[in-house]
Amino acid sequence: FQKPVKPVKAEFTQSQKNRILSLLGPGEMVSFSKEKRSFAELESALMSQRKKDIREMYENSRENLLGKLERTITEFFVDMGFLEVKSPILIPFEYMERMGVGEDKKLSEQIFRVGDNMCLRPMLAPGLYNHLRKFDNVLPDPVRIFEIGPCYRKESDGNSHLEEFTMLNFCQMGSRCTKEELEFLIGEFLDFLGIEYEIVPDSCMVYGATMDVMYKNMELSSAVVGPIPMDMDWGIDKPWIGAGFGLERLLKAKHNYKNIKRAARSESYYNGICTTL
Amino acid sequence: FQKPVKPVKAEFTQSQKNRILSLLGPGEMVSFSKEKRSFAELESALMSQRKKDIREMYENSRENLLGKLERTITEFFVDMGFLEVKSPILIPFEYMERMGVGEDKKLSEQIFRVGDNMCLRPMLAPGLYNHLRKFDNVLPDPVRIFEIGPCYRKESDGNSHLEEFTMLNFCQMGSRCTKEELEFLIGEFLDFLGIEYEIVPDSCMVYGATMDVMYKNMELSSAVVGPIPMDMDWGIDKPWIGAGFGLERLLKAKHNYKNIKRAARSESYYNGICTTL
Numbered sequence: 001f002q003k004p005v006k007p008v009k010a011e012f013t014q015s016q017k018n019r020i021l022s023l024l025g026p027g028e029m030v031s032f033s034k035e036k037r038s039f040a041e042l043e044s045a046l047m048s049q050r051k052k053d054i055r056e057m058y059e060n061s062r063e064n065l066l067g068k069l070e071r072t073i074t075e076f077f078v079d080m081g082f083l084e085v086k087s088p089i090l091i092p093f094e095y096m097e098r099m100g101v102g103e104d105k106k107l108s109e110q111i112f113r114v115g116d117n118m119c120l121r122p123m124l125a126p127g128l129y130n131h132l133r134k135f136d137n138v139l140p141d142p143v144r145i146f147e148i149g150p151c152y153r154k155e156s157d158g159n160s161h162l163e164e165f166t167m168l169n170f171c172q173m174g175s176r177c178t179k180e181e182l183e184f185l186i187g188e189f190l191d192f193l194g195i196e197y198e199i200v201p202d203s204c205m206v207y208g209a210t211m212d213v214m215y216k217n218m219e220l221s222s223a224v225v226g227p228i229p230m231d232m233d234w235g236i237d238k239p240w241i242g243a244g245f246g247l248e249r250l251l252k253a254k255h256n257y258k259n260i261k262r263a264a265r266s267e268s269y270y271n272g273i274c275t276t277l
Numbered sequence: 278f279q280k281p282v283k284p285v286k287a288e289f290t291q292s293q294k295n296r297i298l299s300l301l302g303p304g305e306m307v308s309f310s311k312e313k314r315s316f317a318e319l320e321s322a323l324m325s326q327r328k329k330d331i332r333e334m335y336e337n338s339r340e341n342l343l344g345k346l347e348r349t350i351t352e353f354f355v356d357m358g359f360l361e362v363k364s365p366i367l368i369p370f371e372y373m374e375r376m377g378v379g380e381d382k383k384l385s386e387q388i389f390r391v392g393d394n395m396c397l398r399p400m401l402a403p404g405l406y407n408h409l410r411k412f413d414n415v416l417p418d419p420v421r422i423f424e425i426g427p428c429y430r431k432e433s434d435g436n437s438h439l440e441e442f443t444m445l446n447f448c449q450m451g452s453r454c455t456k457e458e459l460e461f462l463i464g465e466f467l468d469f470l471g472i473e474y475e476i477v478p479d480s481c482m483v484y485g486a487t488m489d490v491m492y493k494n495m496e497l498s499s500a501v502v503g504p505i506p507m508d509m510d511w512g513i514d515k516p517w518i519g520a521g522f523g524l525e526r527l528l529k530a531k532h533n534y535k536n537i538k539r540a541a542r543s544e545s546y547y548n549g550i551c552t553t554l
């Protein structure tokens with residue numbers, strides 16, 4: 001007897017699988033075990049589809065999703081009475097020491113240093129602290145400000161971390177700085193974006209107790225009810241509340257991306273669509 | 278005889294003069310030689326006025342001028358049929374070598390290095406080259422794209438240079454890439470912003486011949502009619518035109534600021550108004 005020989009299907013290599021995964025549309029799935037086409041056939045079919053997608057975008061809107069989300073959020077917070085600020089991205093490393101993230105601290109390893117004294121901001125808090133201090137006794141109580149812009153952190157793990165990302169941080173100082181007001185603002189904001197969420201207590205090195213805003217297993221935001229001891233080092237002596245959201249994580253949640261890279265400043269994806277075609 | 282003693286007016290020190298100058302409103306002037314008030318009186322009067330200005334802004338708009346200009350320009354170019362792109366700000370230093378600004382070149386001294394292999398982009402060209410190459414044969418001819426975002430250069434001189442500034446770069450590749458089309462686009466754009474200008478021929482190390490767009494003695498933009506030899510290194514083999522504008526210079530021209538710092542990402546000025554009050 002001879003066993004009947006099943007035709008051995010050539011398996012895709014890992015790099016072929018990665019290429020195919022990058023070529024999928026945002027919601028799309030592929031089952032490599034059931035795939036009947038050769039790599040070349042499948043790749044070529046997906047490439048045609050993605051070219052069509054990009055042409056359709058160019059036909060219909062021409063707005064970049066990250067830029068557009070920044071504009072949408074800006075309008076929301078301006079309408080809610082928050083003042084739009086734009087602080088430096090390249091900041092003195094001394095600010096980090098004042099944030100409690102000096103060279104001796106583990107978190108400081110995440111910071112991109114620039115020259116001897118500067119660094120790329122890993123968060124918006126220093127700029128917002130400075131603005132709050134300067135606007136205190138100038139603007140009516142409570143002072144409400146927000147910023148949206150690039151932040152930088154060295155990261156190792158994958159699907160929800162970028163080294164270059166875009167943060168939103170809004171805050172309020174003075175009257176009505178309660179947990180309830182903070183939860184209300186977060187709720188209004190995420191309802192406006194149409195993103196489901198859950199708030200869970202957490203803690204971090206910089207702020208102590210935080211309220212983390214989760215979408216499934218992904219942190220969308222850490223929010224804080226001040227005051228906290230560090231305020232003194234920034235010349236702040238009033239109650240405050242604030243929250244920081246990653247815009248690329250909001251896009252990942254909204255568009256169901258598997259990997260946050262699709263939402264990033266990128267030369268590999270445009271509006272979540274692979275551009276290596 | 279004794280000469281009659283004129284009361285000697287105490288002159289302001291240089292740092293007092295600088296403080297007063299920073300406290301002036303955008304159009305305002307002061308003549309130190311005719312000023313009758315003491316430094317303390319003058320400073321306090323100007324501080325009250327600036328607090329009023331900031332309160333009025335908070336009452337009336339809450340939009341940041343730099344952010345708002347980015348949005349206004351974005352809308353203009355999207356309406357003109359250009360695709361909005363957002364590329365990385367932190368880029369491989371290798372891109373600079375490919376732009377002809379390797380370590381042996383004088384211009385490379387202006388670049389902020391980050392770690393061994395990365396740098397802060399001093400221009401938007403590398404990201405736009407990569408997008409043009411990827412969109413070629415995907416988007417209909419001519420391909421039109423633009424980007425607005427932070428750029429970084431080490432600078433020494435003063436009134437029109439920032440180390441952190443915001444660039445707009447628009448470009449077109451394929452058909453109709455003529456000097457006339459480029460001049461038309463520049464004209465439409467600056468008419469839209471309501472800024473007078475003049476175009477003068479110039480040249481630079483990176484691009485060779487350029488058309489420089491001037492507002493009085495200040496360069497608003499360098500514009501280029503391709504193709505140029507460097508295109509090959511970026512995989513581009515079609516005609517193109519493009520221009521880069523500094524947004525803070527546009528604000529300086531528009532609002533008649535003496536110093537560009539008033540228009541920058543800053544903790545010292547908000548919408549051109551001093552915040553050290």
Ligand SMILES: Nc1ncnc2c1ncn2[C@@H]1O[C@H](COP(=O)(O)OP(=O)(O)OP(=O)(O)O)[C@@H](O)[C@H]1O
Pocket residue numbers: 153155160161162163164165166167204219220221222244245246247248249
């Ligand atoms: N590397 C990153 N890439 C993308 N977004 C980020 C990154 N780090 C932080 N964010 C976003 O900024 C928000 C506020 O920053 P925060 O310092 O709380 O992050 P984090 O607690 O370090 O997040 P994680 O635990 O996921 O690393 C986060 O909730 C997230 O949405």
Ligand SMILES: Nc1ncnc2c1ncn2[C@@H]1O[C@H](COP(=O)(O)OP(=O)(O)OP(=O)(O)O)[C@@H](O)[C@H]1O
Pocket residue numbers: 400430432437438439440441442443444481496497498499521522523524525526
């Ligand atoms: N350091 C800077 N600060 C603010 N804007 C700048 C700076 N450098 C360049 N720009 C803006 O970007 C535009 C395009 O950049 P380009 O490389 O042509 O500048 P440049 O020729 O070096 O300008 P300049 O001769 O004034 O230094 C300039 O016309 C200007 O509007």
Ligand SMILES: [Mg+2]
Pocket residue numbers: none
């Ligand atoms: Mg983290």
Ligand SMILES: [Mg+2]
Pocket residue numbers: 204212219221222
């Ligand atoms: Mg957190």
Ligand SMILES: [Mg+2]
Pocket residue numbers: none
């Ligand atoms: Mg220069």
Ligand SMILES: [Mg+2]
Pocket residue numbers: 481489496498499
């Ligand atoms: Mg120039």
